[in-house]
Amino acid sequence: MDTLRASFIAQIESIDLVAGLETDGDEVRFVRPDGSGQDVEWRVRIDSLELESGEGEGAQVLGRVRSAWSADGRPITVQQGPAGLVTDMPQWLLDAGLAPAECWALWDEEAKAWGWT
Known part of the structure; x- marks a missing residue:
């Protein structure tokens, strides 16, 4: 779990x-500017870390x-919309493979590292 964290x-x-x-x-706390250049405190x-092993030979660990998540004290939300989940998480975080509420990484046994998708 420590490697996942x-x-x-x-x-x-x-x-x-x-x-x-x-x-x-x-x-975790950090600062990153928003689209207007103003620093936002994140x-x-x-809340939890879990490992899930696939079944069968060559199955990956999830x-x-x-x-x-919150930005300047405002919670980042996730809601069920008509076409699936909707969030106000900025695209730059989603592009990094991160997501509010729940995100996943796959363990690369050869590289001995987690891959964020």
Whole structure:
């Protein structure tokens, strides 16, 4: 689980323009400018980490991170819409393979690393 947590945090830190990343237990804080150039203070609370093994030869291990996100104190939401889930999470986070509420990573046994999709 520690590698999944560390990889999740490293994935956030790897995003362009993320600065001042700090962790305190299951809380991650960082700053990133919004589209207008204003700094936004982000807070992520990791609620749970789970590993799920596939069945059969060559099956991959899935890492699941459940988390709550907020930007400048405003919660990032996820709702069920007519065409699926709808979120106000910025695209730059979604493009990094991260998502509010729940996101997944696949374990790459050869690289000994999590891959965020």
